Amino acid sequence: MTCLGYWTPHPKRPNILLNSECKWTAATIAMKPTEKSATKQPRRTPLKNYTLSETIFQELRNRLQRGEIGAEDRVLDYEIAQEYNCTRMPVRQALLRLASEGYLMGTTRGFTLPTLTTQDIEEVFEMRRLLEPHAASSVIGLLSEEQHMALTLAYHKARRAAEKHDAQMMIDANVAFRSIWVGAVQNKRLRDTIQRFADHAQIVRSTTLSHPPTQQIVANGLKQILDGFLARSGENVYKAMQEFVQHAQQQYFLLAKASAARSA
Numbered sequence: 001m002t003c004l005g006y007w008t009p010h011p012k013r014p015n016i017l018l019n020s021e022c023k024w025t026a027a028t029i030a031m032k033p034t035e036k037s038a039t040k041q042p043r044r045t046p047l048k049n050y051t052l053s054e055t056i057f058q059e060l061r062n063r064l065q066r067g068e069i070g071a072e073d074r075v076l077d078y079e080i081a082q083e084y085n086c087t088r089m090p091v092r093q094a095l096l097r098l099a100s101e102g103y104l105m106g107t108t109r110g111f112t113l114p115t116l117t118t119q120d121i122e123e124v125f126e127m128r129r130l131l132e133p134h135a136a137s138s139v140i141g142l143l144s145e146e147q148h149m150a151l152t153l154a155y156h157k158a159r160r161a162a163e164k165h166d167a168q169m170m171i172d173a174n175v176a177f178r179s180i181w182v183g184a185v186q187n188k189r190l191r192d193t194i195q196r197f198a199d200h201a202q203i204v205r206s207t208t209l210s211h212p213p214t215q216q217i218v219a220n221g222l223k224q225i226l227d228g229f230l231a232r233s234g235e236n237v238y239k240a241m242q243e244f245v246q247h248a249q250q251q252y253f254l255l256a257k258a259s260a261a262r263s264a
Helices: 026-030 047-065 077-084 088-100 118-138 145-164 167-183 188-200 202-208 212-230 234-263
Strands: 007-009 017-019 105-107 110-112
Touching: 047 077, 047 088, 047 188, 077 088, 088 105, 088 110, 118 188, 118 202, 118 234, 145 167, 145 212, 167 188, 167 202, 167 212, 202 234, 212 234
Parallel strands: none
Antiparallel strands: 007 017, 105 110
């Protein structure tokens, strides 16, 4: 550091000089040029690795939402690393984060979808019934005309999927519709909680949205929710969302029971 001005002796410590235009402390002036501060600098994660890990996390979560990772699939870190042409470290960071948030489960042979019991699924639906109607009705005055249009397009995509019995199109439309209104929720903790609970039960999404009669029920439910949003009616949105979650629960357990009977 270069200082201008004149030097004067310290009034009590003549061996220390003070500068008229610099406010150095005695400890700083007395420090030898080669002496380093004992204060440790905070360790920082390289920006490049952090950004890549976040990118991988978001992409894998999107795949989970779209049902592209099934119950029998294993997510292996070295395969993802090859896909992104990177080391395993950012991949492991993303996978461990997905596991900590309940999206995946770590095993000795990679990561898989978590195994959910009947009670687990019932609890997920209970949380959805408690949170989603309130959250959806809270955004009626926040949605823009552009978001109304996006919701409408997502609904029409769901309707076409139901007509074609296209499971993947229905999943994509359902995820898109949901992401729009959930993204408008102002409470970040509430928003993240709703998204996680819906994403955790991938088996529900894959079971119900691949069943043609249920696809029609889902499309009809989305229409009721959409009408409430367009009318900016909190009461209608609340009621429509309650019915939507209730129908999803009923259809899932009916299909699960039928599947178990066929396997018996």
